[in-house]
Amino acid sequence: MKLKWSLLLALGLLLSVFLVACGGGDDASEGTEDSGNKEKTEDSASEGEEASGEQVLNLLNGDTIPTMDASMATDQYAFEFLGATMEGLYRLGEDGKPVEGIANKHEVSDDGKTWTFTLREDAKWSNGDPVTAHDFVYAWQRAVNPDTGSEYGPYMMGGVIKNATAVNGGDKPVEELGVKADGDYTLVVELENPTPYFESLTTFGTFLPLNQKFVEEQGDKYATSTDTLLSNGPFILSDWESTSSSWNLTKNEDYWDAETVSLDKITYEVVKDPQTAVDLYEAGTVDRAGLSSDLVDQYSTHEDYIVNPQTSVFYLKMNQTRNEALANTNIRAAISRAFDKQALVDQILNNGSLVANGLVPANFTPMPESGEDFREVSGDLVTYDLEKAKEYWKKGLEELGTDSVELEFLAGDSETAKQMNEYLANQLQTNLDGLKVTLKQVPFEQRLDLDTNMDYDIQFSGWGPDFLDPYTFLNLWITDGGNNKMGYSNKEYDKLLEEAQTTLATDNPARYQNFLEAEKVLFEDAAIAPVYQKASAQLLRQGVEGIIVNPFGPDYEYKWASVSK
Missing domain, CATH: 3.90.76.10 (Dipeptide-binding Protein; Domain 1)
Known part of the structure; x- marks a missing residue:
């Protein structure tokens, strides 16, 4: 699912593919979740809920909802609200x-x-x-x-x-x-x-x-x-238009299982700045706030502080059709190794996110027979290695017959996203002699359009899984696939994945061996440059119970949520 990474970051890694695979996020304050576990707290609910006697949850969203048409949805926000209102x-x-x-x-x-x-x-x-x-x-x-x-x-x-x-x-x-x-x-x-x-x-x-x-x-x-x-579904979207910066979810009394639904209303306000989100949380206006890295240090000892591991992975997409340099494998291999990922997760994110050295996330799916984690078996396929990066870079420049390369970096426009983008651009320019990176920072919907039209050189992107199988990540890069918006193609890779879905469909151990081989091919080609696996740090109001954070699909499930008084 396409993830709103600019928001995610701003949220402290909250959600939504970039592309689809499902995993998402829903608010700038909310920029965080955990994988498939219920969020639980104790104590009292918000003042508004207590005063009215209603079960009301007040939340923030990092951006507007791009669409509520299930046929046209591709991103985490759309799937979040479709999941709440539909079944x-x-x-x-x-x-x-x-x-x-x-x-x-x-x-x-x-x-x-x-x-x-x-x-x-x-x-x-x-x-x-x-x-x-x-x-x-x-x-x-x-x-x-x-x-x-x-x-x-x-x-x-x-x-x-x-x-x-x-x-x-x-x-x-x-x-x-x-x-x-x-x-x-x-x-x-x-x-x-x-x-x-x-x-x-x-x-x-x-x-x-x-x-x-x-x-x-x-x-x-x-x-x-x-x-x-x-x-x-459990809720109805009210007070919403496609350009709305605020809206509500109200309980659907006609839902077949309405008796199970405790919440009467969930309110949403679009807030992109983490500090603003925290200010609203401190004032008791909202019940959840995602934390950016600077706010983690300030609130890590707060009684409402939680860290949620996630299954979304972020990476650099490199468009092989728009810029001649990125069609060169050595250039891509150099870029993949030329930025310090550990410093990025420790200093910029600071929220429990993990360095990603492959595509399929850790703690997502076990191997069919041994039960070992897929990521552990597949291992580290591309790591930060400045010496190797320079070697690949030199070879690539020689093959291109040039001593310089200019790249446009498509980026999000939130404050935290800007920190991430500037860090990555600076690392690449500093570590690869002759490289000039120009940032193009735009709102999420515009970035989706630019991606669809393959109108970018490098793009920071993320994917949240759509189902519990490595195929949900690996099928992104099949030749001419719907989400392969970077011109990557490898016949061996395609064959391995086709076999996994056809002749090996009933042989899960063999399927997973094909997945292991396909992931290795992907990184031998330096198709993408993995950056990190998301986690999120947030403040969650005590008294809020039963929110399920999904490992794929909509970020949050509120059907069983409640607010205690």
């Missing part, structure tokens, strides 16, 4: 495990390719319409229909749902997508190949249902404001 076949519970959503059970065929979901009959849209299997068929077809222009539809469904790639390529009609309604409350899904992680995949935002009649009635206005949205 798919399943939703994430504690420890990242799928729990009942609109589906209350499913069966899988012996060959693993046909999944039959039984839907509950008491689920309703916020306009009173029943949620049916037809809503899933329409939504999934819409997501892969080339006329829709969805980025995540073909990315998430291609190679998974039968005929998804052919439909998106215009080679087959949308009706041939492998999803059918057998009556109103039975959904039959055909897969291209057995997919071990498919149940967890159904919790992701791209697979949410849509009410066809409502969507088509709204036309181009769909999902641009509260009035042009429908909900079928």
Whole structure:
């Protein structure tokens, strides 16, 4: 999921891909979370909640919500609020495990390719319409229909749902997508190949249902404001338009499991500056605040201070099509080794983040047979090494026939992001003779557009997983993949991942061996330069309980949250 890294940083590493894979974040104060654990505190709630008697949680968000259209969402903020207001076949519970959503059970065929979901009959849209299997068929077809222009539809469904790639390529009609309604409350899904992680995949935002009649009635206005949205999840998004800097989530009384939902309202205000967020927290105005590195030292002994490890990884993307120098493997290898990552996580982030020397994060997924952590088995694939960086740089310049290189560094515009960007640019220019780096610092939505159009040289980016499998990270760099916006291509890499999803689909130990080999190929090519694995430091009001921090998908789950008095 694309992560709002500028905010993440500003939040002290909060969230949202850059690209998708899911993991996200929701507020500038909130810039932090933990992986799949509930946040719990004790004592009293905010003054506003006590006075009204309502269950109210007051939060901050690092930016506006780019879209509430599930077919068009690609970033952490969109998936965060889609997750709160919508519900798919399943939703994430504690420890990242799928729990009942609109589906209350499913069966899988012996060959693993046909999944039959039984839907509950008491689920309703916020306009009173029943949620049916037809809503899933329409939504999934819409997501892969080339006329829709969805980025995540073909990315998430291609190679998974039968005929998804052919439909998106215009080679087959949308009706041939492998999803059918057998009556109103039975959904039959055909897969291209057995997919071990498919149940967890159904919790992701791209697979949410849509009410066809409502969507088509709204036309181009769909999902641009509260009035042009429908909900079928625990909350309803209110007081929102696409440019809103504040909005609310209110309890959806028509939600099938409304009795479980304790919170009456969650308020949001866009705040990008960590100091402002902390000031609001100290004043009792908000219940959570993400901490930047300078604030960690000040608040590390505070009774509300917590540090949450995460599964999102950040790295430098190097566009091999826009700048001749970055098409050179030695130049990329030099850049990958020319900045001190340990100093960055210790001094700039200062929030428990870890140095990343590979792509798949630590403590994310174990090897199938030994149970060892994938990251530990794969090892350090690229480390800070100034001597080697200079050697690669010299070779690269000789191959290019030049003694200098100019690169534009696409960057976020928050205060903490600026510190990160300036540090990295300075490290690269100082350590690589003849390199000039020009920073281009822009708002998140603009950066998304520039990335989509591959209009950048180097970009600081991050990915949060969309499901519990190494493939959620490694498939980013498949040739011409939907998220491969940097021109990387390696036939061996593609083959290893294709085998993992096809001929080896039912042999998990063999799949993981292919993943190990693919990750090594990625770094032999110096395709990306890993920087760090996110953690977040924050202040969380005592009395707030039951918030689940997801290891993938929406950053936070509030269905089971409450505020004690």
